[in-house]
Amino acid sequence: MGAGALYGFIEADAGQRVVAFCGPSGAMRLAMSSSALLPSLCFENLRVAAAKLVWTGPRREPSSSGLLDVEAMREAVTTAAPQLLPADGTWLRYFCWMSSGHSVEGVDRLVSEAARPESADLAAAASVWAAAFGKQALADFLERLSASCETSRMSAALRPALRLRREGRERHADEDEFFSHIFDGHVAGVILDLAGGADVEATGPAIHQGDVGCCRWTPLAAAAEISGRRKQGAVIAGLLLAARARVDRKCPGPCGWTPLMRAASCGASAAATLQLLMRAGADVRIRHENGSTALEMGDKAAARILREARDSRMLAAPASAGPKGTGRPTAESQGSFSRGRAGPRNALALAHAGRAGHGAKAKSAGRGYFQKAQT
Structure with a gap:
């Protein structure tokens, strides 16, 4: 299809068929790639088209291997800040999709729900969540969606949260309050x-405390530390990881504490956080200044959790076989898993995992996004 035909296709229905074909996020990227296409895929046309879309693909649930737990987040926020959960917060699962590798799908579903005229609260709240996860472009877009909806339908309780987000771009956040x-x-x-x-x-x-020259907390290490006594620790750790916190960042200081070490030192009571950090790629081989690894810092139950998570990660990672034809492990597998110690048994398991991953990839090919709703 030539550029003229493509433009005519878009111009014929204000971009609605293009949005229906490739989803809101794909349509916006298409529009921004050419100034000739932009008039027909302007913000208002995109909003109207997205609001008329319905999902026709398979209903997907948040991956259990993702970073965010929908139910735990909803439970933790419901009483403290109910204004952040309009429409029962069911749309939070789209952020879970984004954190587990289905970013385009999650963005498209979220935008299609937030673009409806009656969804001012949803769009405004989702804008705050998107900003919290470091997705500033999406947050700005959702904020515009909330402004284009009927303002009388936006809850007054959400306006302070939006104002806080706007002011955050102009001021230095209070780190003491954050910690x-x-x-x-x-x-x-x-x-x-x-x-x-x-x-x-x-x-x-x-x-x-009292040792001026010693190590200092990082947000993720602090979340790992509290996970031994507060169930919200794993939820906060997931939020920070989804916001792109470095899973293996050592504390500023000589000791070299990592979040995984802090969680391991809490023992089995921090099981959820230990598993979460391992899913995020934490390296169990990093050593503290005293020579200990996370495996050696906790009790036997914590060590067992770490070993099981490490072995599961190895079995589920066909990437450890490296690109086709190279026969070498990738850099990611070298940084996360022990090298040269797989043995015949683990090598066979990895081979099976690789074939399973290839089959699953083939089955998932050709998945559609949206179709236009029937009028």
């Missing part, structure tokens, strides 16, 4: 702090 919310297990506070510009790699208070 206080983490240590208190205040999930809603952490979300608003991140949306307001808090740094996921901020340097916090000293780990060992």
Whole structure:
């Protein structure tokens, strides 16, 4: 199809068929790639087209191997900040999709729901969540969607959250308050702090009080630390990882604490956070200044959890075989798994995992996104 035919196709129905074919995010990228296409795929046309779309693909549930737990997040935020969960918060699963590798699908579904005229609250709340996860372009787009909806339908309780997000772009976030919310297990506070510009790699208070020259907390290490006594610790750790916190970042100081070490030192009570950090790619081989790894810092139950998570990760990673034809492990597999110690048994399991992954990829090919709703 030539450029003229493509433009005519878009111009004929204000871009609705293009949006229906490739989804809102794909349509916006198409529009921005050519100034000739932009008039027909302007913001208002995109909003109208997205609002008329219905999902016709398979209903997907958030992956259990993702970083975010929908039910845990909803439970933690419902009482503390109900304004962040309009429409029962069911749309949070789209952020879970984004965190588990289905970004385009999650964005398209979220935009199609937020673009409806009656969805001002949803669009405004989703804008705050998107900003908290570091997706500023999506947050700006959702905020525009909320403004284009009927303003009388937006809850007054959401306006302070939006104002906080806007002000966060112009001021330095209060890092003391950010760490206080983490240590208190205040999930809603952490979300608003991140949306307001808090740094996921901020340097916090000293780990060992009274020792001025020793190590200091990072947000993810602080979340790992509280996970031994607060169930919200795993939820906050997932939020920080989804906001692109580095899973293996060592604490600022000489000791070299990692979030995985802090969670391991809490023992089996931090099982959910240990598994989460391992799914995010945490390296169990990193050593503390005293020579210990995370495997050696916890109790026997924590060590067993780490070993099982490590072995499961190895079996589920066909990438460890390297690109086709190279016969070499990838850099990711070298950084996460032990090298040269697989043995015949594990080698056979990895081979089976590779074939299973190839079959699943072939089955998933050709998945559609949206079709235009019947009028």
